[in-house]
Amino acid sequence: MQDLTEKVAIVTGASRGLGKAICKRLAEAKVTVIAAARSFDDLKQLTTSYPDQITPIACDITDPKQVENLIHSTMTMHKQIDILINNAGIGRFAPVDELSTEDFSLMLDVNLKGTFFTCKYSIPHLKKSKGHILNISSIAGIESFASGGGYCASKFGVMALSDALRMELKSHHVKVSTFCPGSIKTDFGRYKDYALEPEQVAESIYQIVAADPGVIMNQVVMRPLVP
Ligand SMILES: NC(=O)c1ccc[n+]([C@@H]2O[C@H](COP(=O)([O-])OP(=O)(O)OC[C@H]3O[C@@H](n4cnc5c(N)ncnc54)[C@H](OP(=O)(O)O)[C@@H]3O)[C@@H](O)[C@H]2O)c1
Numbered sequence: 001m002q003d004l005t006e007k008v009a010i011v012t013g014a015s016r017g018l019g020k021a022i023c024k025r026l027a028e029a030k031v032t033v034i035a036a037a038r039s040f041d042d043l044k045q046l047t048t049s050y051p052d053q054i055t056p057i058a059c060d061i062t063d064p065k066q067v068e069n070l071i072h073s074t075m076t077m078h079k080q081i082d083i084l085i086n087n088a089g090i091g092r093f094a095p096v097d098e099l100s101t102e103d104f105s106l107m108l109d110v111n112l113k114g115t116f117f118t119c120k121y122s123i124p125h126l127k128k129s130k131g132h133i134l135n136i137s138s139i140a141g142i143e144s145f146a147s148g149g150g151y152c153a154s155k156f157g158v159m160a161l162s163d164a165l166r167m168e169l170k171s172h173h174v175k176v177s178t179f180c181p182g183s184i185k186t187d188f189g190r191y192k193d194y195a196l197e198p199e200q201v202a203e204s205i206y207q208i209v210a211a212d213p214g215v216i217m218n219q220v221v222m223r224p225l226v227p
Pocket of ligand 1: 012013014015016017018019036037038039040042059060061062086087088089090091110136137138139180181182183184185186187188189191
């Protein structure tokens with residue numbers, strides 16, 4: 001396992017749910033964390049327990065200018081980016097003929113285009129640091145289901161984007177991983193009692209980014225053990 005002290009990580013969707021748990025886990029490992037989301041008050045609340053480790057930056061990842069600013073601010077403050085965790089995501093579930101065009105577009109904008117923007121603007125810095133991109137996809141990124149037409153399309157897109165990036169960045173020693181969780185106990189949607197705890201998922205994500213430099217976990221699927 002690598003010692004991640006001195007590393008700088010950006011985590012999107014950090015205001016609640018899984019993103020918040022990832023920020024906490026990284027901060028406990030003494031990683032310098034940039035926590036990004038739109039809800040700045042929630043981000044500030046998160047930093048109160050880790051004032052030296054976590055810095056909040058308001059960012060709507062659907063806006064390329066705000067994403068550029070996120071990367072620029074991180075570089076200005078810390079001079080490096082080692083880890084990019086694309087976690088922000090939304091889900092709107094309905095049969096295709098009932099799904100609004102607005103909801104379909106929003107899922108592609110947040111889940112897929114937002115991931116594209118953060119990767120695009122941080123790649124020059126990740127090449128310098130020989131860093132790591134970890135994209136949070138979903139089981140819905142490898143298996144489609146009824147009423148998931150828009151969400152699955154956006155997450156399958158994340159898988160394709162990540163696969164292409166992995167090939168583009170391999171020669172630069174930049175790792176690209178996809179993480180595909182099943183149901184997690186967050187505000188994302190309804191879940192059963194056996195769903196994964198965000199902290200369990202965050203621990204696995206930590207293991208992936210802390211793996212030895214010569215090891216890459218391309219794709220990890222994590223499901224709750226359904227009784
Ligand atoms: N929960 C599950 O069962 C589950 C299962 C598989 C995969 N996932 C994936 O796991 C990731 C995290 O989900 P979660 O369960 O933690 O969901 P969540 O509790 O609803 O949190 C979603 C996060 O995304 C952020 N976000 C949404 N739109 C954004 C935008 N335009 N710009 C920046 N940030 C934005 C939200 O922050 P603001 O609203 O403050 O911007 C929030 O921090 C998502 O990619 C989701 O698809 C979740």
